[in-house]
Amino acid sequence: METPLYQRLIAPAQTKIVMIIMDGLGGLPREAGGQTELESATKPNLDALAFQSSLGLTIPVAPGITPGSGPGHLALFGYDPIHYEIGRGALEALGVDFEMSPYDVAARGNFCTVDTAGLITDRRAGRISTAESSRLVELLQTIKVEGVEYFVRLVKEHRFAFIMRGSGLGEDLTDTDPQATGVPALPIKSRDSSSRKAAQFTNRFVSEAGKLLADKTPANSILLRGFAKLPTLPSFAEIYGLHAAAIAVNGMYRGVAKMAGMEILDVGGDTIADELSTLEKHWQEFDFFYLHIKKTDTAGESGNFDGKVKAIEEVDSYIPRVMKLNPEVVIIGGDHSSPAVMKFHSWHPVPTLLYSKNVRPDGIREFGERACLHGGLGIFPAVNLMPLVLANAGRISKYGA
Amino acid sequence: METPLYQRLIAPAQTKIVMIIMDGLGGLPREAGGQTELESATKPNLDALAFQSSLGLTIPVAPGITPGSGPGHLALFGYDPIHYEIGRGALEALGVDFEMSPYDVAARGNFCTVDTAGLITDRRAGRISTAESSRLVELLQTIKVEGVEYFVRLVKEHRFAFIMRGSGLGEDLTDTDPQATGVPALPIKSRDSSSRKAAQFTNRFVSEAGKLLADKTPANSILLRGFAKLPTLPSFAEIYGLHAAAIAVNGMYRGVAKMAGMEILDVGGDTIADELSTLEKHWQEFDFFYLHIKKTDTAGESGNFDGKVKAIEEVDSYIPRVMKLNPEVVIIGGDHSSPAVMKFHSWHPVPTLLYSKNVRPDGIREFGERACLHGGLGIFPAVNLMPLVLANAGRISKYGA
Numbered sequence: 001m002e003t004p005l006y007q008r009l010i011a012p013a014q015t016k017i018v019m020i021i022m023d024g025l026g027g028l029p030r031e032a033g034g035q036t037e038l039e040s041a042t043k044p045n046l047d048a049l050a051f052q053s054s055l056g057l058t059i060p061v062a063p064g065i066t067p068g069s070g071p072g073h074l075a076l077f078g079y080d081p082i083h084y085e086i087g088r089g090a091l092e093a094l095g096v097d098f099e100m101s102p103y104d105v106a107a108r109g110n111f112c113t114v115d116t117a118g119l120i121t122d123r124r125a126g127r128i129s130t131a132e133s134s135r136l137v138e139l140l141q142t143i144k145v146e147g148v149e150y151f152v153r154l155v156k157e158h159r160f161a162f163i164m165r166g167s168g169l170g171e172d173l174t175d176t177d178p179q180a181t182g183v184p185a186l187p188i189k190s191r192d193s194s195s196r197k198a199a200q201f202t203n204r205f206v207s208e209a210g211k212l213l214a215d216k217t218p219a220n221s222i223l224l225r226g227f228a229k230l231p232t233l234p235s236f237a238e239i240y241g242l243h244a245a246a247i248a249v250n251g252m253y254r255g256v257a258k259m260a261g262m263e264i265l266d267v268g269g270d271t272i273a274d275e276l277s278t279l280e281k282h283w284q285e286f287d288f289f290y291l292h293i294k295k296t297d298t299a300g301e302s303g304n305f306d307g308k309v310k311a312i313e314e315v316d317s318y319i320p321r322v323m324k325l326n327p328e329v330v331i332i333g334g335d336h337s338s339p340a341v342m343k344f345h346s347w348h349p350v351p352t353l354l355y356s357k358n359v360r361p362d363g364i365r366e367f368g369e370r371a372c373l374h375g376g377l378g379i380f381p382a383v384n385l386m387p388l389v390l391a392n393a394g395r396i397s398k399y400g401a
Numbered sequence: 402m403e404t405p406l407y408q409r410l411i412a413p414a415q416t417k418i419v420m421i422i423m424d425g426l427g428g429l430p431r432e433a434g435g436q437t438e439l440e441s442a443t444k445p446n447l448d449a450l451a452f453q454s455s456l457g458l459t460i461p462v463a464p465g466i467t468p469g470s471g472p473g474h475l476a477l478f479g480y481d482p483i484h485y486e487i488g489r490g491a492l493e494a495l496g497v498d499f500e501m502s503p504y505d506v507a508a509r510g511n512f513c514t515v516d517t518a519g520l521i522t523d524r525r526a527g528r529i530s531t532a533e534s535s536r537l538v539e540l541l542q543t544i545k546v547e548g549v550e551y552f553v554r555l556v557k558e559h560r561f562a563f564i565m566r567g568s569g570l571g572e573d574l575t576d577t578d579p580q581a582t583g584v585p586a587l588p589i590k591s592r593d594s595s596s597r598k599a600a601q602f603t604n605r606f607v608s609e610a611g612k613l614l615a616d617k618t619p620a621n622s623i624l625l626r627g628f629a630k631l632p633t634l635p636s637f638a639e640i641y642g643l644h645a646a647a648i649a650v651n652g653m654y655r656g657v658a659k660m661a662g663m664e665i666l667d668v669g670g671d672t673i674a675d676e677l678s679t680l681e682k683h684w685q686e687f688d689f690f691y692l693h694i695k696k697t698d699t700a701g702e703s704g705n706f707d708g709k710v711k712a713i714e715e716v717d718s719y720i721p722r723v724m725k726l727n728p729e730v731v732i733i734g735g736d737h738s739s740p741a742v743m744k745f746h747s748w749h750p751v752p753t754l755l756y757s758k759n760v761r762p763d764g765i766r767e768f769g770e771r772a773c774l775h776g777g778l779g780i781f782p783a784v785n786l787m788p789l790v791l792a793n794a795g796r797i798s799k800y801g802a
Contacts, residue, residue: 028759029761057777062405062406062407062785062788063785063792064790065788066797066798066799068799068801068802070801070802081801086801091801092802094802095802252802342759346759349777369761373776379781
């Protein structure tokens with residue numbers, strides 16, 4: 001992929017940037033003619049900040065596309081989320097909040113049933129219950145092999161995420177799942193020499209799993225498919241010259257931030273207050289802070305309109321503490337919308353606030369979906385946010401004379 | 402062309418979509434400070450629908466480009482109108498409302514004058530009158546040859562559209578028009594083997610035409626150029642999983658819809674009322690209905706401001722009947738602007754309304770060019786409309802985790 005112009009013009013500066021991402025921030029009105037979650041919230045600090053800021057709405061990936069948090073975050077961090085696709089196995093691991101490292105190869109796992117001849121009779125082991133699966137996952141987690149570390153994480157029913165961690169593990173592996181019954185599971189093969197070691201370790205795991213599960217009918221074997229590492233991204237240091245840190249509680253977001261080369265800070269708790277204290281504690285050490293708020297999305301996805309409003313109000317209460325640090329640039333946005341009325345992620349553009357001393361303020365006294373429609377940032381692809389952030393931070397030099 | 406992301410994420414759903422295209426919908430004020438045709442119209446139903454919808458303006462092809470209806474419609478249907486260019490001959494045929502099929506090869510035709518030695522003396526036969534040309538076109542239409550069907554349609558003055566229909570006809574043919582005088586017309590040659598049959602049938606037609614016209618000075622011969630079939634598009638069924646139907650009176654729009662694999666419904670009349678009845682009659686049979694309104698453009702192109710206002714008001718009166726069918730998604734838009742004051746197509750963005758239960762309503766109580774400027778869809782390329790339509794219809798699955 002060609003290097004974007006702004007990345008060719010990056011210049012150093014002594015400026016600090018705080019990007020606060022409220023997961024699933026965008027919403028919809030609860031009833032016709034009503035207000036969204038953000039519009040309903042009492043948020044004097046965010047509204048006051050809006051007046052000094054430029055507002056707009058981000059399209060996370062592309063019009064009409066409902067993004068997962070992975071691609072949503074890649075775009076916010078300035079990486080084209082269509083070019084940098086996250087593979088199936090890595091998605092499964094991130095989806096259960098496993099904090100993937102660059103040394104990890106992940107796969108999607110199924111418990112399955114095999115007969116005495118080793119032929120698959122049910123690729124989903126009768127869709128065993130999540131409770132039953134949970135016990136078997138614990139059993140698989142006991143498998144230890146010299147030179148590699150295995151992680152097994154429950155997804156639900158017959159599904160689990162399998163991750164192996166070690167040096168020199170390639171991802172170019174064939175599936176064990178033949179996608180058919182009446183045949184045996186396939187041995188894993190490497191498609192390139194750099195994945196040979198990974199193939200050996202995976203086959204070893206499958207064989208150990210077979211022994212442990214032998215008497216656990218119907219889930220007496222496993223299938224693995226979609227092996228993938230995290231995509232390799234150029235780091236924030238390389239492309240932006242930013243020394244960046246991530247403040248996030250959940251593994252998925254820590255994993256994505258790690259992909260971008262951010263340092264993952266120890267939050268020492270799981271509240272927004274803990275996250276704020278972490279920001280304050282490490283303020284001197286970094287140029288860029290990504291601070292992730294999970295509660296907004298959790299409420300949105302569970303259809304809890306009022307819960308999402310409250311989460312936004314809680315974030316609002318911490319804004320004075322953020323501003324007291326005197327950051328040069330503050331972004332308040334989201335990785336996608338999660339309207340409580342839809343109980344799911346959605347494609348709707350996400351309200352976004354960009355504060356700096358250099359923005360052209362819109363003169364709007366409210367931070368909300370419809371207020372942002374009138375803002376100076378317009379409706380724009382999320383991947384264009386970082387150039388604006390860096391420009392406001394004095395970190396992009398002039399192009400041409 | 403790479404498959405757009407949203408097409409890779411298409412998911413089935415039991416939802417119905419109605420796309421009402423008012424041809425040349427966008428307009429301009431009649432006098433400075435005045436209102437456009439759409440803004441002038443009394444349209445209580447469209448205004449009420451706007452309040453439950455998201456509004457915006459489409460850029461049909463690219464900024465500053467005045468599109469023909471062909472590319473304007475391709476974009477609305479989600480096909481890149483620059484990638485899928487409609488060849489000159491096909492444009493000529495569609496332009497006179499000839500309903501092209503995938504088996505047709507069309508060319509642009511000129512009546513011309515040749516001397517006794519067969520050398521061209523006037524490539525336009527003295528620009529003979531349309532009335533005179535009309536009689537000659539009728540004459541040419543009598544040419545019959547086994548294994549092929551010929552169609553000749555008057556354009557104006559010395560110009561006509563030539564179409565041949567048959568199986569196995571390629572379009573890769575050289576012109577007969579040498580673009581010069583003092584030389585003979587060229588025989589048609591095929592540039593590839595799949596066009597050989599088409600070359601033979603065309604040469605046969607030219608020779609028969611020469612005999613029929615021999616004594617019709619000045620128009621005693623013909624020239625053909627720009628041979629083209631319709632571009633081959635992936636169908637709505639293939640790319641969207643939509644079982645789609647077209648309700649249109651004019652051949653051009655039926656031809657473009659056929660290109661997209663839509664079923665062309667028999668309207669049984671040529672009024673908007675007939676089109677509405679067709680929609681109601683076939684409601685159970687399809688997922689997607691494209692309904693084309695010609696009157697707005699006809700009025701716009703003839704400079705009839707009030708006529709265009711009336712056409713919009715007539716469409717407005719049928720909106721309750723559309724909504725009574727309970728469609729999940731309704732689009733009201735246009736393929737381009739045709740301001741009555743310009744008496745022509747124009748490049749101006751086209752007001753667009755997207756209704757569904759899942760849109761984020763803008764809270765705007767009017768459907769008009771300037772009202773749409775404040776809408777949540779923004780000003781966007783028309784080719785991005787289908788992804789939004791499909792998202793609102795629950796027909797695009799999530800990207801990533």
